[in-house]
Amino acid sequence: MKKIHLILFASLLSLAAMAAQVSSAPRIERAEPLSWWTDMHTPLTLMLQGADLADGKVTIYELKDGKTLKTKGLKLVSQHNAESRNYLFLDLKVKKAGTYFIEVAKGDKKATCQYTINTRRPQDKNRQSFNSSDLVYLIMSDRFVDGDKSNNSTPDTREKCNKQNVHGRFGGDIAGIMAQLDHIADLGATAIWPTPMLGDDEAEWSYHGYACSDYYHIDPRYGTNELYCRLVEKMHEKGLKMIMDMVPNHCGAAHWWMKDLPYQDWINQFPEFTNTPNAFSTNYDINASQYDRKMSNRGWFDRPMPDMNLENKDLLKYFQQWAVWWIEYANLDGLRVDTYPYIEKQPAAEWLKAIREEYPWINIVGECWTRPASNVAYWQSGVHNYDGFDSNLPTVMDFPVEEAIRQALENDGSEWGGGLTRVYDAVAADYLYADVNKLLLFLGNHDMDRFADIVKDQDPRRVKLGYVLLATMRGIPQVFAGDEYAMHSSDRSLGHSTLRMPLPLGTEVTAEMQDMYDFQKRLFNFRKSEPAIHTGRTMHFFTRDNTYGFFRYNDQTAVFVYLNASEEERQVPVDHYEEILSRYIPEGTDVLSGRKTEIKTGLTVAPLSALVVKLNKK
Secondary structure (H helix, E strand, C coil): CHHHHHHHHHHHHHHHHHHHHHHCCCEEEEEECCCEECCCCCCEEEEEEEECCCCCEEEEEEEECCEEEECCCEEEEEEEECCCCCEEEEEEEECCCEEEEEEEEECCEEEEEEEEEECCCCCCCCCCCCCCCCCEEEECHHHCCCCCHHHCCCCCCCCCECCCCCCCECCCCHHHHHHCHHHHHHHCCCEEEECCCEECCCCCCHHHCCCCCEEEEECCCCCCHHHHHHHHHHHHHCCCEEEEEECCCECCCCCHHHHCCCCHHHECCCCCCCECCCCHHHHCCCCCCHHHHHHHHHCECECCECEECCCCHHHHHHHHHHHHHHHHHHCCCEEEECCHHHCCHHHHHHHHHHHHHHCCCCEEEECCCCCCHHHHHCCCCCCCCCCCCCCCCCEEECHHHHHHHHHHHCCCCCCCCCCCHHHHHHHHHHHHCCCHHHEEEECCCCCCCCHHHHCHHHCHHHHHHHHHHHHHCCCEEEEECCHHHCCCCCCHHHCHHHCCCCCCCHHHCCHHHHHHHHHHHHHHHHHHCCHHHHCCEEEEECCCCCEEEEEEECCCEEEEEEEECCCCCEECCHHHHHHHHCCECCEEEECCCCCEEECCCCCEECCCEEEEEEEEEC
């Protein structure tokens, strides 16, 4: 009898649970992507999040004259649950643009959300992404210019503006970028890369933007999604391209899904906090252990940055759609990918493949912060890697040449193999890359000391030599905002927050700063119209006297560059250049001085200075 009572009790509990499930009310709080378009190559999988959505019966309909109509414009193909019952994934087929209603029913309880399918904008077959004809201008979004003080602090974000705290928010925003578009264009820049402007709601240190709390909304302290789109429109009107900084490796601890993950493997989890060892070499090391490979890709970048697991197929699809959505929604011109080698490499390659299948014209640059060149080259698409891996990443950041230029100019170059010899040796590794014109070349960025801080004696002449190299070498040059003025960190002892300071404006710009800006402006505006620099070949010449001579050339023209980083006058070794100089008329105008210059025996270059001379074919 006791056994029968237990069975009856268990049955009653089961019936009660079933009744509770039937009577519970589903709720939809989010539907991502926020919208979609007709004629997209990328399939649409909608992620619904809310409460008690699992196993719901899904109906899609339209409203016309207040009446509910069945629709063929947006069709449910399939649906599946996550581990959390508060999510539901819908595979949808898009037939036509329109406003639709998606209903999730459980018994007599229903939840509904509105969903919009837009008509895709006409596709320009001749559209170009950022490339080696461009100059990229990097902006630390919160630290650039405060153009709208009304959004410096908002009630729906935790960290408030505090310009007295070097690690706090300073109020830089979209309005500030808009106000400086002419300044950026006048410098000769043709593309802008702002650090992430999506929601980052960490309680502190949120100003950098790399701990995303919402992948589909601009942080309100920068503006709105609509204002971001307006910024892109204004940039396009001025001939500027927009590059969005994306971070698929990690989200922020304040992301809304961290309270209720769709799957337990949505992020990489450990019994206790576990850092990545930053061992990128495990990805291509034939001797590497599986343990080390796993830790490198799955360890967390930092405590407030949960590591995303792109091996989860729903997350991978989510990130593919996320990137495609922003490109289409905001009419972006390119992407920059943060901490690229930290991501599980095969899913990362699939992520990029999906983006490039939707937008074959788009360029994407990845931060592969490693050296030497062989390690960086592994990550560039088109390299014939021993293991057959192709990242689908067209452009990589040229950390080996950045390091060589810095080391060449941070001292007098008197040591063996030092000075500009380092630059020669770094360029000598160009054979490793699939396309050297798809290397992002830079002297500094928001994650390293200001270039003007590290050159010997903080000498502006050495800074200028660096920019001569940046403007004339192969690849896509990038300038960090403020470096056009040779800005210095306010206090290097306090870390990188003090190099991420606002752009000097008005009377803050000294005569020395203006001289540096004018110098770079001449160089970069000259570069704009020189195909020999954009896509030409390089021939360079080796010396051990802390000089460096090279030609960027094609069949029509050449640009001759000679740098003297020594503290003595140097005579240009013209006879060494006969094999290439003989093809061109050996005289032109020196871009830097404006003087007519003949490349002939006896030509001298002053200490810590350079020649940049355009030559025409004989």
